[in-house]
Amino acid sequence: MTVSLFERFRRNHAIEHAAMHQLGRLPQPLRLVARSDWDGFIMYGHVDTETLARATQAGLNALRSGQPGLAVHPRCGTNMAVHMLLAGAAYGIVSSASKRRRHGLLSMLTLPMIGAVAALGQPLSRAAQVHLFTSVDLEGARIVSIRRHMRNGMPIHRVYISHE
Numbered sequence: 163m164t165v166s167l168f169e170r171f172r173r174n175h176a177i178e179h180a181a182m183h184q185l186g187r188l189p190q191p192l193r194l195v196a197r198s199d200w201d202g203f204i205m206y207g208h209v210d211t212e213t214l215a216r217a218t219q220a221g222l223n224a225l226r227s228g229q230p231g232l233a234v235h236p237r238c239g240t241n242m243a244v245h246m247l248l249a250g251a252a253y254g255i256v257s258s259a260s261k262r263r264r265h266g267l268l269s270m271l272t273l274p275m276i277g278a279v280a281a282l283g284q285p286l287s288r289a290a291q292v293h294l295f296t297s298v299d300l301e302g303a304r305i306v307s308i309r310r311h312m313r314n315g316m317p318i319h320r321v322y323i324s325h326e
């Protein structure tokens with residue numbers, strides 16, 4: 163079975179989020195940032211390789227055993243992207259309206275509009291994560307290897323995942 167690059171990214175992204183949820187349950191809080199691609203994901207921050215390996219496997223197992231909610235993470239970078247798109251759209255509407263009609267009713271709507279964007283942002287970015295940026299179709303997913311190296315005193319882990 164061939165899995166497209168985007169589909170691999172979506173699956174790896176789900177596994178990355180599930181691993182982050184597992185790491186978030188550790189007694190001592192870790193400050194970690196992760197980024198997914200079609201090869202797996204990269205984890206930036208102080209975590210030992212063994213802990214990361216266990217969290218990633220536990221996350222994958224949990225996603226497979228009926229906890230698809232773990233594929234969504236509140237601190238995901240795609241949330242920010244969705245918020246920025248919405249804010250840009252709202253700004254575009256307000257500024258083109260106020261150009262046409264200065265001091266009109268629409269310019270008074272700027273603040274409520276920004277409020278609406280903030281309110282819409284959360285459910286929309288969650289929906290985008292669920293339907294666009296992650297996939298829990300993880301039938302053949304397998305953690306192949308994890309490599310660690312240091313950059314400017316910061317551990318960086320490269321997690322390789324295969325989908326067959």
Ligand SMILES: [Zn+2]
Nearest residue numbers: 175238239240
């Ligand atoms: Zn994410």
